[in-house]
Amino acid sequence: MTSPARMRPAHPAEHGLAALADLFSLVTASDAQLDDARVTGVTVASNDVEPGDVFVAVPGLRVHGAAYAAQAVEAGAVAVITDTAGAATLAALSVPVLVSDDPRALAGPLAAVVHERPADRLTTVGITGTNGKTTTTYFVDAALRAVHPVTAVMGTVELRIGDEGIESPRTTVEAPVLQAILALALERGAGAVAMEVSSHALALGRVSGLELDVVAFTNLQRDHLDFHGDMDGYFRDKARLFAPGQGRRGVVVVDDEWGRRLVREAQIPVESLATHVGAPEGADADWAVVAADIGLDGVGSAFTLRTPDGALLEAHSPLPGLVNVSNAALAIVVAHRAGVPLDVAVEAVGHAGAIPGRMERVIERGDGLPLALVDYAHTPDALVLALEAVRPITPGRLVIVFGSDGDRDQGKRPIMGEIAARLADVIVVTDENPRSEEPAAIRSAILDGVRAVRPDLTDVHEATSRTQAIHDALALAHEPDTVIITGKGHEPTQEIAGVFHRYNDRDVLRSARAELTAPAERHA
Numbered sequence: 001m002t003s004p005a006r007m008r009p010a011h012p013a014e015h016g017l018a019a020l021a022d023l024f025s026l027v028t029a030s031d032a033q034l035d036d037a038r039v040t041g042v043t044v045a046s047n048d049v050e051p052g053d054v055f056v057a058v059p060g061l062r063v064h065g066a067a068y069a070a071q072a073v074e075a076g077a078v079a080v081i082t083d084t085a086g087a088a089t090l091a092a093l094s095v096p097v098l099v100s101d102d103p104r105a106l107a108g109p110l111a112a113v114v115h116e117r118p119a120d121r122l123t124t125v126g127i128t129g130t131n132g133k134t135t136t137t138y139f140v141d142a143a144l145r146a147v148h149p150v151t152a153v154m155g156t157v158e159l160r161i162g163d164e165g166i167e168s169p170r171t172t173v174e175a176p177v178l179q180a181i182l183a184l185a186l187e188r189g190a191g192a193v194a195m196e197v198s199s200h201a202l203a204l205g206r207v208s209g210l211e212l213d214v215v216a217f218t219n220l221q222r223d224h225l226d227f228h229g230d231m232d233g234y235f236r237d238k239a240r241l242f243a244p245g246q247g248r249r250g251v252v253v254v255d256d257e258w259g260r261r262l263v264r265e266a267q268i269p270v271e272s273l274a275t276h277v278g279a280p281e282g283a284d285a286d287w288a289v290v291a292a293d294i295g296l297d298g299v300g301s302a303f304t305l306r307t308p309d310g311a312l313l314e315a316h317s318p319l320p321g322l323v324n325v326s327n328a329a330l331a332i333v334v335a336h337r338a339g340v341p342l343d344v345a346v347e348a349v350g351h352a353g354a355i356p357g358r359m360e361r362v363i364e365r366g367d368g369l370p371l372a373l374v375d376y377a378h379t380p381d382a383l384v385l386a387l388e389a390v391r392p393i394t395p396g397r398l399v400i401v402f403g404s405d406g407d408r409d410q411g412k413r414p415i416m417g418e419i420a421a422r423l424a425d426v427i428v429v430t431d432e433n434p435r436s437e438e439p440a441a442i443r444s445a446i447l448d449g450v451r452a453v454r455p456d457l458t459d460v461h462e463a464t465s466r467t468q469a470i471h472d473a474l475a476l477a478h479e480p481d482t483v484i485i486t487g488k489g490h491e492p493t494q495e496i497a498g499v500f501h502r503y504n505d506r507d508v509l510r511s512a513r514a515e516l517t518a519p520a521e522r523h524a
C-alpha cells in the first residue's frame, strides 16, 4: 500500500451507471449512453482516478472540481457527476455527465453503494472532539483487537489494516477513500474499524453515507474557528456525528459544558461519562471515574470506573496524565458498547501498546539513561497537560525540547515559552516546522516568554537544529530525569523554507541514544 487513494479492494464490486443514476435520482446532462458504463470506484480528486471510477466534481472552497473533469476522464473515469454550475462549464466529454444538487453530499453515499456498503459488515467506531481523538482511537483499537483477529484504524497518524499501515494525509480522509478502505479492510478479514472524525470531515460530508455503530465525543476547546466561524458553529459541526443515520449510539464525556450540551441535544441514544474525580457532573453521569492515582507506577495511572449499575471497576491507563485517564475510560465504555466484554476492554486498554507520538516512551529509564518521550502537544493547553502528566513520573529534573510552528498562530510562542519555564526544569528551545519564517525569530519569540519567568535564563539552551537539540537534551539528562520532546509527535517530515525534509523525533532520539551508549560510560 503506498497512497490512501490506492487503498482499494482488489476485487471491487461492479455497478451499472444507469442503476446508480436511478438510485440517486441523477439527471443526465449529456446524450451519452448510460448503460454502457461499469462503475467500480468513486473519487473527488482527478489525480486519484482509477479506470472504472466515477469522478464527482464538487464546487470547492477554492476551485470547482469540474475544471478537472477532462483530466479525470483521461485517467479512466467512466462518468462525471457534478452540479448544474459545474456541468455548464464542461466542454463535450466522451463519458456521461450527470447532475446532482449537492455532489459533495452525494460522494459518500454513492461510494458506499459502489463498494456494497462495507460498514454494514464491520463493527464501526468514530471518535470526535478537539483533543484526545488519536489516543482514544488507539485505545479502542486495542480493545477491539482482543475480540477481532483483524482490525483497522483510520486517523491523523496512519491508515492501518491489520499490521499494515501507511501515513495518513489527514485526520479523516475523503468519503470515497474512506469507503474504499472499509471495503479493503473487509476483504482482508477485518471485523472492526476505529476512526477519528474531524469537524472538517463532518462539515464537508466525508462521513456521509456511513452509519457508525458507536460514536464518541472527547471534549471541545477553542480551535479551527477560521473554518467553523465561532464555538457554536464548531460545536454544531461536531454534533452532526450524533444524528440518526450517522451514529447508532453515542458515548459523551461531560467534563466540559459542550459535552453536557451534546447529551441534551443529541438525537440518538447517548450515555454520559464524567472523568474528573469529584466534579459535580460525576453524580448524574451514567459512567464516572471515581478515583485516580496518577503516575504511581512510574508509567500510567490506576483509576476506578463506576458503571451505570453502580459496579466499581479497577482500570488502568498505560499513558501518563489525567487526560489519558479520561481517554482510557472513554475507550473502555466505547469498546464495550461496540461489543467487547467489559472486563476484556478494561484489560486490553490497560495494556495498549505505544501510540505513535502520543506520550510515546522512546527510551526507558535505566542504565544511566533518562526516560525520554515524544508527544504531539503543540498548543499552550496541551503543553501544560503534557508537562503536568510527566512530572509525577519524574524523580529528577524535567527536560523539555520544543519549538513552535512557522506561518501559524504567532501569539502562542511566548505563552509556550512561559509555560515551559514554569513547569520544566531544563529547556532546550529549537525549531518545529519553520515553514517560510526565519527560524531564529520564532525561537526568539519563545525565549521572550521564557525570560518573563526566568530572566537569567538558567538551564535554558537554544539549538539551531532540532536534531542537535535532542542530542543536547539527552546528553545533559541523568537517569532520574525525564526528557520530553513536544510539538511534532509522529510527524515524518520537518518543513523548512517550503521543503519537506524526512525527519522524525523518535528516530533522532534513538540515534542520539545509540551515540551516547556506544563507547561512553554514563553515571546516574
Ligand SMILES: CC(=O)N[C@H]1[C@@H](OP(=O)(O)OP(=O)(O)OC[C@H]2O[C@@H](n3ccc(=O)[nH]c3=O)[C@H](O)[C@@H]2O)O[C@H](CO)[C@@H](O)[C@@H]1O[C@H](C)C(=O)N[C@@H](C)C(=O)N[C@H](CCC(=O)O)C(=O)O
Binding pocket: 044, 045, 046, 047, 058, 059, 060, 061, 062, 063, 064, 065, 066, 068, 169, 170, 171, 172, 173, 174, 198, 199, 200, 201, 204, 227
Ligand atoms: C478546508 C478543507 O477541509 N478543504 C477541503 C475541501 O477543499 P476545497 O473545497 O477547498 O477544494 P478545492 O481545492 O477548491 O478543490 C475542489 C475540488 O477539486 C478537486 N481537484 C482539485 C485540484 C485538482 O488538480 N484536481 C481535482 O480534482 C479537489 O479534490 C476538490 O474535490 O475539499 C477537498 C476535497 O473535496 C479537501 O481535500 C480539502 O481538504 C484540504 C486538503 C485540507 O487541508 N483540509 C484540512 C483543513 C482538514 O480537513 N483537516 C482536518 C483535521 C483538522 C484538525 O482537527 O486538525 C482533517 O480531517 O484532516
Ligand SMILES: Nc1ncnc2c1ncn2[C@@H]1O[C@H](COP(=O)(O)OP(=O)(O)OP(=O)(O)O)[C@@H](O)[C@H]1O
Binding pocket: 129, 130, 131, 132, 133, 134, 135, 136, 156, 171, 196, 218, 219, 323, 324, 326, 327, 358, 359, 375, 376, 377, 378, 382, 383, 385, 386
Ligand atoms: N482528553 C484530552 N483532553 C485534553 N487534551 C488531551 C486529551 N488527550 C490528549 N490530549 C493532548 O492533546 C494532544 C493531542 O492528542 P491526540 O493526538 O490524542 O488528540 P487529537 O484529537 O487526535 O489531536 P490531533 O488531531 O491534533 O492529533 C496530546 O499531545 C495531549 O497532550
